[in-house]
Amino acid sequence: MGIEGKHLIDPNDFTLEELDEVFNLSEKIIKDEGAYSSICNGKILGALFYEPSTRTRLSFESAMLRMGGRVLGFSDATHSSVAKGESVADTIRVLSSYVDILVMRHPKEGAPRLASQYANVPIINGGDGGHQHPTQTLADLLTIKVLKGSIEGNKIAFCGDLKFGRTVHSLIKTLSRYSGNKFILVSPNELRLPKYLRNMLICNGNIDIYETEDLKSVIDEIDILYMTRIQKERFFNEADYVRLKDSYILTRKKLDNAKSDMIVMHPLPRVNEISYDLDEDERAVYFTQAKFGIYTRMALMSLLLGVI
Amino acid sequence: MLKVDSIHSGIVIDHITPGKGKKIFDKLNLGEVNYPVVLLRNVSSSKLGKKDIIKIENKIDVDMTMLGLIDPNITINIVEDDEIVKKMKVEIPNVVQGLFKCKNPRCISNSEENVKPLFRLVKSNGTIEYCCEYCEEWTTYSL
Numbered sequence: 001m002g003i004e005g006k007h008l009i010d011p012n013d014f015t016l017e018e019l020d021e022v023f024n025l026s027e028k029i030i031k032d033e034g035a036y037s038s039i040c041n042g043k044i045l046g047a048l049f050y051e052p053s054t055r056t057r058l059s060f061e062s063a064m065l066r067m068g069g070r071v072l073g074f075s076d077a078t079h080s081s082v083a084k085g086e087s088v089a090d091t092i093r094v095l096s097s098y099v100d101i102l103v104m105r106h107p108k109e110g111a112p113r114l115a116s117q118y119a120n121v122p123i124i125n126g127g128d129g130g131h132q133h134p135t136q137t138l139a140d141l142l143t144i145k146v147l148k149g150s151i152e153g154n155k156i157a158f159c160g161d162l163k164f165g166r167t168v169h170s171l172i173k174t175l176s177r178y179s180g181n182k183f184i185l186v187s188p189n190e191l192r193l194p195k196y197l198r199n200m201l202i203c204n205g206n207i208d209i210y211e212t213e214d215l216k217s218v219i220d221e222i223d224i225l226y227m228t229r230i231q232k233e234r235f236f237n238e239a240d241y242v243r244l245k246d247s248y249i250l251t252r253k254k255l256d257n258a259k260s261d262m263i264v265m266h267p268l269p270r271v272n273e274i275s276y277d278l279d280e281d282e283r284a285v286y287f288t289q290a291k292f293g294i295y296t297r298m299a300l301m302s303l304l305l306g307v308i
Numbered sequence: 309m310l311k312v313d314s315i316h317s318g319i320v321i322d323h324i325t326p327g328k329g330k331k332i333f334d335k336l337n338l339g340e341v342n343y344p345v346v347l348l349r350n351v352s353s354s355k356l357g358k359k360d361i362i363k364i365e366n367k368i369d370v371d372m373t374m375l376g377l378i379d380p381n382i383t384i385n386i387v388e389d390d391e392i393v394k395k396m397k398v399e400i401p402n403v404v405q406g407l408f409k410c411k412n413p414r415c416i417s418n419s420e421e422n423v424k425p426l427f428r429l430v431k432s433n434g435t436i437e438y439c440c441e442y443c444e445e446w447t448t449y450s451l
Contacts, residue, residue: 108419
């Protein structure tokens with residue numbers, strides 16, 4: 001029942017009730033992790049990382065190991081059959097028979113969607129190009145739910161690279177399904193939210209969006225500040241990257257006028273967009289957010305596998 | 309006034325927006341066939357002012373999806389024994405597969421040989437826009 005056997009390619013693949021199911025289980029795991037230490041005995045996670053990843057890959061591996069399961073896969077496509085020219089479809093058809101569940105990161109947008117058409121085990125999108133990153137969204141939403149008390153009725157500012165930032169795309173898409181949220185989009189003009197997402201938010205109606213290039217002018221009204229890295233690998237042109245990378249650097253001083261209960265989130269890794277002095281501020285929650293990523297991935301995999 | 313014989317058995321593609329008749333003629337490869345075909349351009353029309361018409365003296369399969377993408381105003385008339393036995397309106401297709409490529413260079417459909425690009429209609433009011441099933445990019449398409 002529930003989400004057993006489903007794929008998670010896009011956050012919209014789950015209903016809000018199904019997302020709740022993941023969060024409720026995540027919170028139970030946080031309270032008593034030991035009770036879940038062997039629920040995935042005999043299960044194997046296939047981790048197919050076609051491009052570099054530290055956090056996502058290791059948190060998936062950690063999540064499966066913490067539940068008593070095992071992991072196989074690759075973290076560099078140049079050392080796999082992919083380097084010989086094997087298609088995504090063929091790789092997935094074969095690996096589906098080796099493992100019980102698959103997580104896939106791929107530089108091409110839509111690759112996990114394609115994979116899901118050929119898989120006979122659940123596929124989880126671990127990030128596809130600049131498109132979507134739904135499991136980061138699960139960690140982000142749990143963070144908001146636990147630390148802000150509700151996923152509804154918040155004013156959320158997204159700051160940085162909104163064009164290529166897949167974590168932003170997944171999160172804003174999902175938050176727009178909860179009532180009462182308002183969005184402030186803070187980015188250089190060159191890195192504004194993609195047209196398809198803007199259209200989707202507008203078409204859904206009643207989505208309150210305000211766009212600005214100036215974080216300072218809105219800092220006092222924000223409940224949640226979601227910072228992102230300006231990613232070098234998403235640029236076609238190095239000169240553009242160098243020109244824009246320092247546009248938005250958050251320091252503790254810049255939070256002087258921010259609400260005392262505002263939270264600062266970041267999907268990590270950071271480069272220099274959040275200064276280290278902010279780590280001491282209790283509003284900085286990005287390391288808690290990263291930790292919650294383990295629990296949401298444990299909950300997600302156990303529910304997709306139907307072992308709970 | 310130009311006079312062209314009516315066809316005995318075949319297809320008439322009518323109400324083509326002036327200027328698009330040649331494109332449809334070429335897309336259907338009608339320049340290569342050995343049965344009678346006629347392309348009429350800028351014919352007077354009470355509805356459109358002017359229109360293009362294509363008459364084909366043969367019952368061929370026409371790709372309605374492709375015609376809908378070129379010109380959603382088109383009417384298709386099926387003729388048998390000098391009578392119009394069926395009239396069809398083409399429509400802007402809701403789903404298009406394999407007719408054009410996704411314009412997002414980072415889309416998987418542009419790098420995997422065995423993937424047929426798949427699009428769903430998301431906006432047909434004013435401009436016609438399609439959403440890629442894989443990467444979700446919205447693009448205005450025309451053939």
